[in-house]
Amino acid sequence: MKKNHIGIKDIAKALAISVSTVSRALRDTYDVSPETKKRVLEVAKELNYKPNLNASALASGNTRNIGIMIPFVTNYYFSTVISGIQEIAYRNGYNIVLFITNDDSKRENEIIRSLPITGLDGLLVSVSSGCRNSEQFQKLMDDGIPIVFFDRVPQDIKASKVLQDDFHGAFYATEHLIKNGYTRIAHIAGPKHLSFTQDRVKGYLEALKKYHLPMREEWIIYSGFSQENGSQDMLYLLEIEETPNAVFGVNDRKAVGVILTLKERNIQVGIEIGVVGFTNDPISTIVEPSLTTIEEPALEIGRNSCSLLIKHISNKYFEPRDIVLPGKLIVRKSSLYHRE
Numbered sequence: 235m236k237k238n239h240i241g242i243k244d245i246a247k248a249l250a251i252s253v254s255t256v257s258r259a260l261r262d263t264y265d266v267s268p269e270t271k272k273r274v275l276e277v278a279k280e281l282n283y284k285p286n287l288n289a290s291a292l293a294s295g296n297t298r299n300i301g302i303m304i305p306f307v308t309n310y311y312f313s314t315v316i317s318g319i320q321e322i323a324y325r326n327g328y329n330i331v332l333f334i335t336n337d338d339s340k341r342e343n344e345i346i347r348s349l350p351i352t353g354l355d356g357l358l359v360s361v362s363s364g365c366r367n368s369e370q371f372q373k374l375m376d377d378g379i380p381i382v383f384f385d386r387v388p389q390d391i392k393a394s395k396v397l398q399d400d401f402h403g404a405f406y407a408t409e410h411l412i413k414n415g416y417t418r419i420a421h422i423a424g425p426k427h428l429s430f431t432q433d434r435v436k437g438y439l440e441a442l443k444k445y446h447l448p449m450r451e452e453w454i455i456y457s458g459f460s461q462e463n464g465s466q467d468m469l470y471l472l473e474i475e476e477t478p479n480a481v482f483g484v485n486d487r488k489a490v491g492v493i494l495t496l497k498e499r500n501i502q503v504g505i506e507i508g509v510v511g512f513t514n515d516p517i518s519t520i521v522e523p524s525l526t527t528i529e530e531p532a533l534e535i536g537r538n539s540c541s542l543l544i545k546h547i548s549n550k551y552f553e554p555r556d557i558v559l560p561g562k563l564i565v566r567k568s569s570l571y572h573r574e
Contacts, residue, residue, distance in 0.1 A: 240281045248277050300328050300543060301357040303345060305337035305386070310515045311485075311532050312360070315384065318536020319358060326544055328355070337459075339364030346370045356380040356543045361388055363425045363458065380546035384539040389429050394546065394554045396539045400430045403528040403561035404437025407482050407510045410526065412445045414569055416480035416508045420453035422467040422492070424484045431456070434484055434512070453478055464491025472499065479507055480569070486511035486518050486527055493521055493568060504571040514564055523567035531559045 242256045249256070251270070259266045259274035266274075277283075300323055304312045316332070323330050331354065335342040342362045347370070349357075357379055359371065368391035375381055375393065387395040404421075411419050421438045424431035435454065442449050452474050457463045464483055468491065471478055483489030489511030496503050503509055503523050511518060514529035538557050545552050 240283045242283075244281055245274060245277050245283060248281070249273055296355050296547070297353050298328050299331055299354050300540070301331045301333060301349065301354045303333040303335060303342070303357060303359045305335050305360060305362050307332065307334050310517075311385075311513055311530060314532035315360075315536040315539070318533040318538075319540040320536075322537050322540035322544070328544070335362045337362050337364075339366070343370060346374065349374070354379065356382070356547045358539050358543055359383050360385045362386075363428065366427065378550075380543060380550075382539050382543040382546065384535055385430070387429055392554055394542045394556070396535050396542065396557045396559070397430065398530045398535065399558050399560045400433035401437040401440075403512060403530075404434035404482070405441045406437075406561075406563050407512065407526075407528050408438045408441035409445070410563055410565065411480045411482065411508050411510055411569055412441060412447065414508065416569075417447055418453075418476065418478040419447065419480040419482060420455070420471050420478035421482045422455045422457065422464060422471075422484060422488050424456070424459055426456040431484065438482055450476070459485055459487060461487045461491040461494075464488030465495045466491075468492040468495040481507065481509050483509065483511045486513040486515040486525060489525055489527070489568075490517055490521050493523070493525065502571075504568050508569040508571075510569050512561075518564075518566065526566045526569040527564050529562040529564050531561065534559050 242253055242260065246253045246256045255266060255270065256274055259271045260278065302316065302319060304316070306312050320330060333345045335345060339362045342365060357374065359381055360383070365388065368388040371381055371388070372391055382394045382396065384396040385398070387397055408419060419442065421435060423435055439449060453471070455467045455470060457467055464487065467488065468481065471481065481489070481492050483492060489509050492509050493503050496507055501507055509525065511525050511527040512530070514527045518525035518527050538559070542555070542557070
């Protein structure tokens, strides 16, 4: 026999209070005392109360669905960001809907054009490498869909953005190499047009400038984010007239590509050429030698992004804001053994 659904009327009856009081307590409104809220939540748990989200959506005009658009889902960084988003979304009664662009701008545009905007209360976005402008995202916002960008953020749009401190992270990575005796430092960067690529290049250059070290254009390479890209970039650096004695990678995958290529050429990582990455992907502890890196606050980026989006959903007049979170230098073997 099918069990009857427990509703707020049952909670109200059990506590001998009004249905409207129970409803406000469950929504955590300001006009219900903490004692009443506590009693309502206790009885709701005892009765195994589950909110009728469809009914709530019809009553409020909200779907309780948040969209997440990311380049990859298998990537450690993005999977960690999603964990942070989920934590905040579920705590606030939202479901998440995932859209994967495969880091392809055409796929990204197709997803935007076919988005079920009536089925989403808001959208969290990390743009693809090929995203050159924000016109389609602006159109969504003009249509009333709140958007918060994170990690890979466009510059030509007024919206809330959450990202790590790319400039200082790159500065500390480069400075670490300098303090360990490396003086010819290359940077294998991401796609040139991405804002965080530009910020990491600026941090790298600022460290060279502070310590009066040379900067050579051929030591800065712009390419993709894959391990293969890192390998190809390192092969190029090994062929130029003045080979660097250290490499700072825009992410850990590229830095791992560097390490594997150096080992194939029987070049001692750390002793002959130092390597530093950016992310603190689990692979950085598995590769040999282990990879020095800048740890990105991925979980906090997810939490902050979702919290910001919920504020935009709740208040259409909420002003856009930027949140920048610091990274942390994690020192391992790939950058410690250099001697002049």
